[in-house]
Amino acid sequence: MRAVRPTRLVPAVLAAALLLGACTSGGSTPGQTVSSTPSSDHAPAAGVTPLEPLPAEIPAALASYYGQKLDWKTCDGDFDCTTFKVPLDYAAPAGGDLVLTAARKRAAGGKARLGSLLLNPGGPGGSAVEYVEGVAKGYDPEVRGAYDLVGLDPRGVGRSSPVTCLSGDRMDAYTAVDITPDDQSEIDALVAADQEFAAGCKQRSGGFLGHVSTVESARDLDVLRALLGDQKLSYLGKSYGTFLGATYAGLFPSRVGRMVLDGAMDPVLDARAGNKTQAGGFDVAWAAFAKDCAKREDCPLGRDEQQLDQQLDALFKRIDGAPLPTESSRKLTEAQATTGVIHAMYAEFLWPQLRTALTTAKAGDGTALLKLSDQYYDREADGSYPNLMFANMAVNCLDLPAPFASPAEAAAAVPEFEQASRHFGRDMAWMALACGYWPVKPTGAPHTIRAAGAAPIVVVGTTRDPATPYAWAQSLAGQLESGRLLSYDGDGHTAYGRHNTCVDGAVNRYLLGGDAPAAGTRCAK
Structure with missing residues (x-):
């Protein structure tokens, strides 16, 4: 988990499992209530300015990009794929192009009466092409019948001029390096790892590292919207995909169609505040897991929540001093153990796997916890990695100034982060150092x-x-002039498509008929 804002998507295979059979167009059911509560606004920090919209008229210098014809070809089974060009630099469109890839699942029956619904799973770095191919069949039948479901890999991601940085063996080393350094030698090792990562990205992808920002990706979305023949952009983004979608709305407000932003990011936060509040979010999720675990006979860390907290701290400390053996030649380090626990916080169906992993780790076997960490990074069985984390770092380090310019600054922030998050604050403070070497x-x-x-x-x-x-x-929701907050009182990352008919029904009614839920609508678990 190596990003200034390490907001990570639920991997496509997990997202598919969450969505399959989940969506209905109904309302609330017994045990699921709808109520209204006011949303609260974050006051932006001093000096934070609004994102200004771009001119509504398409500039003449971009006319050729907006005038392309898409050539769809069958790909990956019953999907269509296409490529199109966008300028490397929108400020200097004559300076070269990037080639982007999109995939489409045609509307059931072949006629999309509502046009295209663009999907983005998050990241940054998540492949929307893979996401669409993984979840399309699980969407509500009425939604699938009304829209072509389209996934565009953003610039630098997946099949769209991907950023590359390190080989598989070097990524193994990078994910294993100590991110809670206790002495100068461990600090030096962490700095060296961050510098190696940055240097690898520059060497392999330096020609376009400066042009993978969220603003540029939002402008790419508008090019695709036009090429699809849609007057307005209908869009569903999760996690980082909410930041991409909100950025589009800020740049092109008059072209917003039906837009759903699930698991929202807050654009007013700087990287330091974002990392710190996210660390607190993982502590909240751990508390929910601990409460559930303490009720179960197979809970490996005790039968009361306070004991679970103490046992988790003790396990991390033990692994920090002596990494655990696994069934492979790799050992489980504290960094990977922490990542494995964090990964399981994304979805409740991973909690049984985490209980098993903690049980075996406590007994001295790190195999199951390392597997959870590998799932987080999408590590393949052959030891290779997709470009997910490379793009994640590239986008995050471009979108916001680095929170720390030196190890001393990161070290000084540790107490503040630990106050926000007992279990994950120290890790998140040191992880935020990486962009300082970008x-x-x-x-x-x-x-x-x-x-x-x-x-x-x-x-x-x-x-x-x-x-x-x-x-x-x-x-x-408070910042957006037309924002409507739909709250889900539950656990896990994002809400739509997770078997809650209150949430799914509200979103589906909006996508199909344009009826947005009343501001402050709240759905029970």
Whole structure:
């Protein structure tokens, strides 16, 4: 988990499992209530400015990009794929192009009466092409019948001019390095690992590292919208995909169609505040896991929540001193153990796997916990890695200034982070150091997004979301002029498509008929 804002998508295979059979177009059911509560706004930090919209008229220098013809070809079974060009630099479109890839699942029956629904799973770095191919069949039948489901791999991601940085064996070393350094030698090792990662990205992808920002990806979305023949963009983004979608709305408010932002990020936060509040989110999620675990006979860390906290701290400390053997030649380090626990916080169906992993780790076998860590990074069985984490770092380090310029600054922030998160604060403080060594200067900064004049935008927040804390959804909904907050009182990362008919029904009614839920609508678990 190596990002300034390590908001991580639920991997496509997990997302598919969450969505299959989950969506209905109904309302609330017994045990699921709808009520209204006011949303609360985050006050932006001093000096935070709004994201200003771009001119509505397409500039003449971009006319050729907006005038392309898409050549769809069958790919990956019953999907269609296409490529198109966008300028490397929108400020200097004559300076070269990037080639982006999109995939489409045609509407059931072959006629999309509502046009295209663009999907993004998050990351940054998650492949929307793979996501669409993984979840399309699990969407509500009425939604699938009304829309072509389209996934665009953002620039630098997946099949769209991907950023590459390290080989598989070097990524193994990077994910294993100690991120809670106790002495100068461990600090030096962490700095060396971050520097190696940055240097690898510059060497392998340096030609376009400065042009993978979220603002540029949002502009790419508008090019695709036009090429698809849609007057307005209908969009469903999860996790980081909410930041991409909100950015689009801020730049092109008059072109917003039906937009759902699930598991929202808060654009007013700088990287330091984002990391710190996210660390707190993982502590909230751990508390929910601990409460559930303590009720179960197979809970490996005790039968009361306080004991679980103490036992987890003790396990991390033990692994820090002596990494655990696994069934492979790799050993489980504290960094990987922490990542494994964090990964399981993303979805409740991973909690049994975490209980088993903690049981075996306590007995001296790190295999199961290492497997959870590998799932987080999408590590393949052959030891290779997709470009997920490479793109994650590249986008995050470009979107916001680095929170720390030196190890001394990171070390000084540790107490503040630990106050926000007992179990994960120290890790998150040191992980935020990575962008301090990035070879490209950031182009973005914290900002508010108002999207004045946009159609209603539904912002979905889960009260115990580990990766995108609920307060972020409240803040974004409050910033957006037309924001409608839909709250889910539950656990896990994101809410739509997770078998809650209250949430799914509200979102589906909006996507199909344009009826946004009343501001402050709340769904029970």
